[in-house]
Amino acid sequence: MSTYELTMPVSDEDIKKLKVGDVIFITGTIVTGRDDVHHRVVKQGKKFPVDIKGKAIFHAGPIMKQNDDGSYKVVSVGPTTSMRMESAQAEFLAKTGCKIIIGKGGMGPKTTQGCIDNVAVHTIFPGGCAVIAAEEVTKVSGVEWLDLGMPEAAWILEAEKFGPLIVSIDSEGNNLIDENKVLFAERKGPVVERIAKKLDFLE
Amino acid sequence: MDKREELTGLLSSFICHASSHLPDDVVARLKQMKEVENEGFAATIYDAMFENLKLADELKRPSCQDTGVIQFFVKVGTKFPYMDELADILKDAVLKATKEAPLRHNAVEVFDEKNTGNNTGYRIPWIDWDLVPGRDDIEVYLYMAGGGCSLPGFAKVLMPLEGYEGVVKAVFDQMTTYGVNACPPCLVGIGIAGSAEVAAKLSKKALLRPVGSHNPNPRAAMMEEEIEKGLNEIGLGPGGLRGKLSVMGVNIEQAARHPATIAVGMNTACWAHRRAGIRIGSDLSYEFFTHKGVTL
Numbered sequence: 373m374s375t376y377e378l379t380m381p382v383s384d385e386d387i388k389k390l391k392v393g394d395v396i397f398i399t400g401t402i403v404t405g406r407d408d409v410h411h412r413v414v415k416q417g418k419k420f421p422v423d424i425k426g427k428a429i430f431h432a433g434p435i436m437k438q439n440d441d442g443s444y445k446v447v448s449v450g451p452t453t454s455m456r457m458e459s460a461q462a463e464f465l466a467k468t469g470c471k472i473i474i475g476k477g478g479m480g481p482k483t484t485q486g487c488i489d490n491v492a493v494h495t496i497f498p499g500g501c502a503v504i505a506a507e508e509v510t511k512v513s514g515v516e517w518l519d520l521g522m523p524e525a526a527w528i529l530e531a532e533k534f535g536p537l538i539v540s541i542d543s544e545g546n547n548l549i550d551e552n553k554v555l556f557a558e559r560k561g562p563v564v565e566r567i568a569k570k571l572d573f574l575e
Numbered sequence: 576m577d578k579r580e581e582l583t584g585l586l587s588s589f590i591c592h593a594s595s596h597l598p599d600d601v602v603a604r605l606k607q608m609k610e611v612e613n614e615g616f617a618a619t620i621y622d623a624m625f626e627n628l629k630l631a632d633e634l635k636r637p638s639c640q641d642t643g644v645i646q647f648f649v650k651v652g653t654k655f656p657y658m659d660e661l662a663d664i665l666k667d668a669v670l671k672a673t674k675e676a677p678l679r680h681n682a683v684e685v686f687d688e689k690n691t692g693n694n695t696g697y698r699i700p701w702i703d704w705d706l707v708p709g710r711d712d713i714e715v716y717l718y719m720a721g722g723g724c725s726l727p728g729f730a731k732v733l734m735p736l737e738g739y740e741g742v743v744k745a746v747f748d749q750m751t752t753y754g755v756n757a758c759p760p761c762l763v764g765i766g767i768a769g770s771a772e773v774a775a776k777l778s779k780k781a782l783l784r785p786v787g788s789h790n791p792n793p794r795a796a797m798m799e800e801e802i803e804k805g806l807n808e809i810g811l812g813p814g815g816l817r818g819k820l821s822v823m824g825v826n827i828e829q830a831a832r833h834p835a836t837i838a839v840g841m842n843t844a845c846w847a848h849r850r851a852g853i854r855i856g857s858d859l860s861y862e863f864f865t866h867k868g869v870t871l
Contacts, residue, residue: 564805
């Protein structure tokens with residue numbers, strides 16, 4: 373397990389050296405996008421209005437505050453459940469050339485294949501740690517699709533040493549959370565059986 | 576300032592404080608768990624969690640960006656002088672706190688599919704009422720129902736021969752799949768009753784009980800302990816990244832069931848369990864009992 377600092381846009385070579393369990397810190401443009409952004413790009417076929425080739429998509433719906441001059445400031449921005457984007461993520465990667473997915477929890481087989489095909493990674497930012505993440509954003513350089521509302525809009529953030537990001541799916545198709553879930557499922561059976569024996573309350 | 580304005584202001588401050596600060600019992604349990612989770616990713620994540628809580632306090636910001644759909648569970652004394660206006664006051668407090676905290680806009684009108692932009696909407700904030708005869712005060716519980724922690728929620732009706740075993744199996748199945756994504760270590764709330772909606776509602780009420788508290792029924796308390804111990808053995812760790820523990824606790828609430836059904840409901844509270852409770856008297860004096868020593 374290694375730690376890397378990467379500056380975006382990143383190359384295929386940068387991504388190929390990353391393995392599940394590595395920790396990365398990234399500098400450059402990160403754009404937020406959740407359910408509605410993925411729906412627009414993949415299901416409705418709309419062009420994503422920001423060039424994120426070699427950059428990062430952040431599964432996050434921030435709290436933003438508008439300054440008097442009309443610009444925005446991030447109050448709080450942490451990762452949301454990545455699994456919600458599973459059905460659309462692979463195609464989103466192919467359409468945008470995005471290389472780094474940031475979210476929380478695992479993603480499934482379609483995204484894993486998408487990471488292989490598009491030489492990309494899924495990474496986990498510690499869930500619920502939204503003030504740390506906000507403090508790593510140096511500037512909000514714009515917003516697109518604000519008609520979707522504050523959480524669903526595509527916020528364009530400039531970040532410095534954004535992390536820690538734990539690589540959870542790498543470009544070889546290894547999937548850290550899937551591996552963990554297999555282990556959890558194995559451990560579950562005997563535990564449930566043991567507890568069940570103590571709970572025959574029916575008369 | 577008139578009394579209505581004073582009560583709205585007090586409840587708004589209560590919401591703002593809860594968005595940045597976890598209740599005392601949750602912080603105490605997380606500190607205990609941090610001592611145990613001292614290796615690998617688990618240690619890294621716990622460090623980040625506590626650093627985040629510190630920053631949220633210092634910078635006066637919501638600790639998690641998902642400040643949830645606002646839910647109130649109110650025990651209202653039938654002689655409380657502002658009972659007629661309380662629903663409107665709670666809604667006004669949400670509007671005020673949304674600007675002041677600020678909270679994320681989390682109310683999307685169903686069918687219209689538009690975010691209202693102010694955290695209020697049709698039947699939202701959700702208010703659950705319990706009447707307390709003869710009293711002139713109120714007890715308000717706030718729960719910020721985030722998306723991540725709401726996703727594992729479910730309710731279903733089992734047949735009695737599936738027994739309490741069926742309840743345990745359903746909970747473990749959900750916690751080892753959906754629970755992994757819900758920002759563990761979670762507090763698990765379980766409701767057991769005769770129909771789906773009663774079990775579901777009780778599972779949320781179970782989350783309002785303090786971490787480490789026990790159901791007064793000895794069998795229920797035993798079941799809470801066994802499920803907690805069993806889930807911890809699975810070692811979900813913080814964020815599902817593996818560890819020595821899985822959950823902050825398991826709370827069960829029940830209602831008498833139909834002879835032919837055992838319904839189970841489950842809700843999870845993420846580690847950032849933004850629950851708060853306040854008792855407000857008829858003179859608007861208050862006791863912020865989940866966050867001791869805090870003046871609003």
